[in-house]
Amino acid sequence: MKQYLFPFSAIVGQDLMKLGLILNVINPSISGILIRGEKGTGKSTVVRSLVDILPRIQVFIDDPFNFSPDTEKEFYYEAKKIMGEGGDEKHMPPEIIERKVRIVELPIGVTEDRVVGTLDIEYALKKGKKRLEPGLLALAHRGILYVDEINLLEDHIVDILLDAAAMGINTIEREGLSFTHPAKFVLIGTMNPEEGELRPQLLDRFGLCVEVSGIKDPEQRLIIMDRRLEFEKDPKAFCKKWEKEQENLKNRIQRAISNYHKVKISKEDKLKIVSRCIENSVDGHRADIVILKAAMAIAAYEGREEIIPEDIDMACKMALFHRKRKKPFDEPSNGVI
Amino acid sequence: MYTYFPFTAIVGQKNMKLALILALINPKIGGVLIQGEKGTGKSTIVRSIHSLLPLIKIYILPLSSDVDNIIGGIDLEKTIKSGKPMLESGIISKANSGILYIDEVNLLHDYLVETILSAVSSGINIVEREGISKKQMSNFILIGSMNPEEGDIRPQLLDRFGLCVNVKGERDIYKRVKILDRRIMFEMDPKGFIDIYKTKEHMLGRRILMARNRLKNIYLKKELKDLIVKICMENNVSGHRAEIIMAQAAMAYAAFKNHKQVTIRDINSVAEFVLYHRRRKIPQNNHQDTETKEKTGNNQENKKNNNTHSRPNSNKNHLTSHNKGEDIKPHNSSQGSKYKKESEKIYEIGAVFKTKDFAAKKDRLYRKGSGRRSKTLTSLKQGRYIRARIGKNFDDIAIDATIRAAAPYQLLRKKHETSPIVIKQEDIRQKVREKKVGNLLLFVVDASGSMGAKARMIATKGAIMSLLLNAYQKRDKVGMITFRRRDATLVLPPTSSVEMAAKLLKKIPVGGKTPLSHALVKAADTARIELIKDPSIRPILIIITDGKANIPLYAKNPIDDMLVVAQKIKKYYQIEHLVIDTEDKGRINLGLGKRLADILGGYYFKLKDIKADDLVNTVREII
Numbered sequence: 027m028k029q030y031l032f033p034f035s036a037i038v039g040q041d042l043m044k045l046g047l048i049l050n051v052i053n054p055s056i057s058g059i060l061i062r063g064e065k066g067t068g069k070s071t072v073v074r075s076l077v078d079i080l081p082r083i084q085v086f087i088d089d090p091f092n093f094s095p096d097t098e099k100e101f102y103y104e105a106k107k108i109m110g111e112g113g114d115e116k117h118m119p120p121e122i123i124e125r126k127v128r129i130v131e132l133p134i135g136v137t138e139d140r141v142v143g144t145l146d147i148e149y150a151l152k153k154g155k156k157r158l159e160p161g162l163l164a165l166a167h168r169g170i171l172y173v174d175e176i177n178l179l180e181d182h183i184v185d186i187l188l189d190a191a192a193m194g195i196n197t198i199e200r201e202g203l204s205f206t207h208p209a210k211f212v213l214i215g216t217m218n219p220e221e222g223e224l225r226p227q228l229l230d231r232f233g234l235c236v237e238v239s240g241i242k243d244p245e246q247r248l249i250i251m252d253r254r255l256e257f258e259k260d261p262k263a264f265c266k267k268w269e270k271e272q273e274n275l276k277n278r279i280q281r282a283i284s285n286y287h288k289v290k291i292s293k294e295d296k297l298k299i300v301s302r303c304i305e306n307s308v309d310g311h312r313a314d315i316v317i318l319k320a321a322m323a324i325a326a327y328e329g330r331e332e333i334i335p336e337d338i339d340m341a342c343k344m345a346l347f348h349r350k351r352k353k354p355f356d357e358p359s360n361g362v363i
Numbered sequence: 364m365y366t367y368f369p370f371t372a373i374v375g376q377k378n379m380k381l382a383l384i385l386a387l388i389n390p391k392i393g394g395v396l397i398q399g400e401k402g403t404g405k406s407t408i409v410r411s412i413h414s415l416l417p418l419i420k421i422y423i424l425p426l427s428s429d430v431d432n433i434i435g436g437i438d439l440e441k442t443i444k445s446g447k448p449m450l451e452s453g454i455i456s457k458a459n460s461g462i463l464y465i466d467e468v469n470l471l472h473d474y475l476v477e478t479i480l481s482a483v484s485s486g487i488n489i490v491e492r493e494g495i496s497k498k499q500m501s502n503f504i505l506i507g508s509m510n511p512e513e514g515d516i517r518p519q520l521l522d523r524f525g526l527c528v529n530v531k532g533e534r535d536i537y538k539r540v541k542i543l544d545r546r547i548m549f550e551m552d553p554k555g556f557i558d559i560y561k562t563k564e565h566m567l568g569r570r571i572l573m574a575r576n577r578l579k580n581i582y583l584k585k586e587l588k589d590l591i592v593k594i595c596m597e598n599n600v601s602g603h604r605a606e607i608i609m610a611q612a613a614m615a616y617a618a619f620k621n622h623k624q625v626t627i628r629d630i631n632s633v634a635e636f637v638l639y640h641r642r643r644k645i646p647q648n649n650h651q652d653t654e655t656k657e658k659t660g661n662n663q664e665n666k667k668n669n670n671t672h673s674r675p676n677s678n679k680n681h682l683t684s685h686n687k688g689e690d691i692k693p694h695n696s697s698q699g700s701k702y703k704k705e706s707e708k709i710y711e712i713g714a715v716f717k718t719k720d721f722a723a724k725k726d727r728l729y730r731k732g733s734g735r736r737s738k739t740l741t742s743l744k745q746g747r748y749i750r751a752r753i754g755k756n757f758d759d760i761a762i763d764a765t766i767r768a769a770a771p772y773q774l775l776r777k778k779h780e781t782s783p784i785v786i787k788q789e790d791i792r793q794k795v796r797e798k799k800v801g802n803l804l805l806f807v808v809d810a811s812g813s814m815g816a817k818a819r820m821i822a823t824k825g826a827i828m829s830l831l832l833n834a835y836q837k838r839d840k841v842g843m844i845t846f847r848r849r850d851a852t853l854v855l856p857p858t859s860s861v862e863m864a865a866k867l868l869k870k871i872p873v874g875g876k877t878p879l880s881h882a883l884v885k886a887a888d889t890a891r892i893e894l895i896k897d898p899s900i901r902p903i904l905i906i907i908t909d910g911k912a913n914i915p916l917y918a919k920n921p922i923d924d925m926l927v928v929a930q931k932i933k934k935y936y937q938i939e940h941l942v943i944d945t946e947d948k949g950r951i952n953l954g955l956g957k958r959l960a961d962i963l964g965g966y967y968f969k970l971k972d973i974k975a976d977d978l979v980n981t982v983r984e985i986i
Binding site: 055138141142145155156182185186188189192193195196197199200204206220221222226227230287291293296297299300301303304308309310311312313314315318319 | 400401404423429439440454512532534536539540
């Protein structure tokens with residue numbers, strides 16, 4: 027039975043959150059988005075509904091690590107060898123298929139070995155041989171890693187995430203097995219700030235951060251309610267109704283992805299971005315890079331080939347939100363622009 | 364394969380680059396620790412060494428490593444096949460003659476840190492595991508990076524790193540644009556970008572290798588050795604490591620600059636890297652006049668004349684005999700005095716929300732040696748699996764360790780049985796888990812009219828604020844109860860959101876009577892509920908009051924009432940207490956705070972006597 031998800035394009039309002047997510051789909055190296063907000067503002071609904079509009083990527087048919095057939099072929103063979111399925115693969119080209127970018131969800135109670143990957147115990151017991159069992163970081167490679175309630179994640183799991191996010195690689199070190207593989211993922215986190223803040227180091231790993239709150243406008247609220255009720259009554263029909271919108275959005279994103287590299291960057295753009303960062307005294311240089319990328323992605327999404335000042339403003343809004351605060355207890359504020 | 368950002372394409376960050384180059388030239392320096400804010404290219408630069416010197420292997424230590432990965436352990440497959448314990452090398456021995464890089468070194472597990480430390484210091488990796496006993500060479504360059512915001516590194520480990528640099532983001536607008544440019548260029552076309560820097564990389568790499576060869580011919584004059592000792596003494600460093608490393612670093616620098624012998628400038632260029640993390644605070648009661656100091660200094664030098672190598676045995680002498688502000692190098696002294704000023708400011712302002720100053724202070728706090736997190740071994744099936752031990756029951760079996768333990772006997776046992784792996788009772792290993800103890804700091808704050816005297820509340824808030832900052836780093840839970848008028852309110856139920864507590868702290872209203880009894884009951888009850896939820900939590904009540912209770916709960920006399928309540932709490936609850944007395948000296952002294960603390964069996968402090976520093980320390984000690 028197919029499970030229907032609420033269509034992304036049917037979500038009312040929350041434009042900044044939606045844009046932030048789309049920008050990350052357009053350029054995954056923006057490195058994720060943190061969505062802060064109170065309960066029931068549709069944070070997780072939006073993230074989960076992203077699935078339907080994600081682009082497609084090429085992968086090896088039998089590869090849990092999601093290596094890119096273009097650039098990471100050698101990892102594929104190495105993994106095969108370690109997995110105990112090795113042989114003369116080099117003479118037998120593996121089958122390559124195309125599938126949608128995945129969203130891998132990392133539950134709060136997850137254990138360390140499940141995230142990093144570990145030894146396949148069953149196999150070890152049966153065959154007396156060791157074999158790898160890839161972890162969630164492997165599954166999320168070239169995809170999206172979604173952590174709901176990320177502020178409640180256990181400390182040692184956060185450390186692992188930080189490690190992987192920093193390096194873009196993950197190393198499975200278990201029982202004398204050692205395998206390092208690329209693990210580049212878009213990290214999406216949602217949280218309710220009332221239950222505690224994120225550690226600064228993790229916060230900084232998120233390229234963008236947006237705050238969502240419930241919509242105040244009664245008319246819009248009514249639409250939200252209507253659509254939700256309609257969806258729950260007959261998900262299939264509802265999704266069918268929104269199919270065209272979804273298709274349009276998908277195409278628009280696809281176009282933005284292919285046009286992204288055509289966006290020109292002027293010297294003024296860069297100066298503007300950098301002085302913004304200096305004004306707001308952000309730590310380090312990550313913000314500069316993220317803002318530039320986000321501004322390019324916005325331009326591409328809008329079908330332009332040059333950045334306009336509004337793009338930078340919008341990018342700053344999302345990239346500086348969580349980086350502006352200097353002191354540990356200053357509340358993050360929106361007064362960026 | 365991977366592409367690495369070229370070392371020479373990194374803009375600015377001169378110190379970080381130089382420190383790494385020195386460590387690469389002379390492994391005897393003992394590695395580099397890079398401290399700095401996030402996003403300053405710490406890990407980028409370390410990995411870029413690969414592009415500089417492709418032949419030197421860099422091993423990155425994953426934070427999720429366990430002991431077996433690090434020192435080595437049994438090789439399962441081979442052991443089962445051969446029936447003999449076979450060793451699988453760990454990262455430490457694999458990294459031999461290469462680089463071991465630990466990102467976020469301050470987050471690495473203590474137990475593992477110890478293991479790596481002993482290998483670094485001895486150059487030998489000793490494996491004693493499951494019937495294997497072996498020694499392996501482990502000469503590697505240790506490079507660590509960390510963001511001090513996440514908590515500090517233990518002083519012992521800090522000292523092991525030969526050099527330490529602090530990096531900050533570039534503030535110059537044009538340099539920043541340059542950084543941005545290069546990064547974007549690299550990401551768009553890594554190959555083309557790397558090509559641009561190929562010659563530069565190659566030349567610097569060659570220069571480093573040549574300096575390596577020249578190193579053994581570098582001469583260090585006696586006078587300069589004396590100078591090094593003097594610099595170290597004047598900066599009040601502990602032990603002799605600083606001197607030795609400074610000499611090694613200066614020689615490396617001289618080799619890099621193609622000097623025949625070390626010059627004063629060479630020493631000056633490297634001194635700060637050596638001293639940065641070793642400079643100690645001077646104990647306050649050690650003000651001696653310059654004369655005696657000069658004398659001891661001379662003595663030292665004389666001794667040095669007889670004793671050519673830099674190991675003065677009268678080190679107790681010089682540890683106690685110097686002053687601040689006597690540094691040879693101007694930038695040292697300026698740093699030192701700035702430091703001093705900042706920490707003094709804390710006490711003055713103490714109260715207002717000068718969080719930045721608090722942050723500066725935190726750094727010092729750990730160097731004093733209290734940088735331990737409260738960790739505990741837990742018997743619950745929670746927490747991180749750190750190692751395995753021989754098990755008594757089948758509760759929390761460490762399957763991996765169990766199989767390892769059984770591995771050597773498989774050939775033998777299989778003769779009798781048919782299953783692929785035969786595990787016997789004696790093989791069973793149990794998981795040893797470790798969990799950070801949730802400390803619950805429950806603040807019980809007197810907000811009655813008597814606290815209204817402005818200075819009191821400000822000082823109180825200052826104290827709480829510094830504790831909050833500390834709790835934030837340790838990820839403790841915090842809660843807050845205020846009491847005024849007729850009753851006590853749980854304004855902040857126990858939460859790990861220290862920020863919420865800070866926010867609330869700003870808004871505490873003051874005025875009204877002092878329902879202390881109620882506050883005590885409420886606090887104990889809150890702690891009790893938390894204990895039910897998580898039995899491993901350690902509640903600590905921090906009661907801030909003058910003790911002048913005037914709203915009783917049970918008895919007629921409010922003071923007696925308060926004391927009786929305290930007695931009961933002491934008797935029935937397993938809670939630790941800390942009473943901070945806000946009563947002013949001079950006027951009629953009731954000493955109620957003291958009595959309360961005595962009855963509760965808790966710690967007692969006068970608000971006036973404690974500096975925020977001590978308070979944090981004290982609470983940490985209790986924990």
